[in-house]
């Protein structure tokens with residue numbers, strides 16, 4: 001008798017044969033896309049521009065539904081946080097008030113929220129910049145505010161849409177390391193969208209390479225590099241080999 005199949009790991013996110021098109025008769029943006037993300041896993045979606053990465057993220061966030069298939073998320077809507085490429089901060093408000101916003105929208109008073117807002121700013125290294133407005137902050141600092149605004153709600157699932165794409169390479173790497181540090185501490189489930197092969201391999205437990213027209217998962221690459229990751233990771237021959245593999249998958253996607 002063949003042993004029963006092991007039951008699948010409890011998934012934090014499960015996409016089953018998902019299709020998405022915008023409007024009647026429009027070409028499908030996603031078709032028959034399936035993927036699962038385990039609780040606490042850091043997964044990157046890597047793919048060419050326009051292949052539907054942001055569309056996947058939006059479906060997982062519950063911003064619109066699939067045309068066909070099923071999107072399952074094991075978290076309540078207010079346990080999901082979204083970080084966009086553009087920090088989308090309120091320009092007239094201080095860093096502190098920008099981070100307070102999601103709690104204010106939940107009806108929490110400033111005194112009740114104060115400790116958590118301070119802690120979120122502290123976590124991203126901006127405790128001393130709380131009173132500054134976005135125009136007084138660098139691009140990297142604005143992205144930190146955006147990250148703090150996502151973290152202040154204590155999410156279980158963190159969705160990041162090319163959060164570091166507009167930043168210079170050094171800032172990008174530094175923020176990537178900070179994100180990994182916070183993730184190691186809190187064990188959120190992370191779905192990270194990027195164009196960058198190097199960024200996806202460095203950060204992730206698994207890279208899902210998407211193909212375009214219509215978007216689906218072309219290849220799944222397990223990143224078995226040791227953690228914590230640091231400068232030595234980038235000079236590890238295994239890192240180079242995984243980047244090469246992801247590049248090849250991207251080229252053929």
Ligand SMILES: Nc1ncnc2c1ncn2[C@@H]1O[C@H](COP(=O)(O)OP(=O)(O)OP(=O)(O)O)[C@@H](O)[C@H]1O
Nearest residue numbers: 022029047048049050051052053054055056193195
């Ligand atoms: N609300 C919408 N209405 C119509 N078409 C849309 C909508 N949202 C996305 N699309 C289309 O879906 C396709 C995929 O877009 P999406 O933003 O998901 O791709 P992406 O892989 O994230 O791209 P990029 O890497 O350039 O950000 C594009 O052709 C886009 O024009």
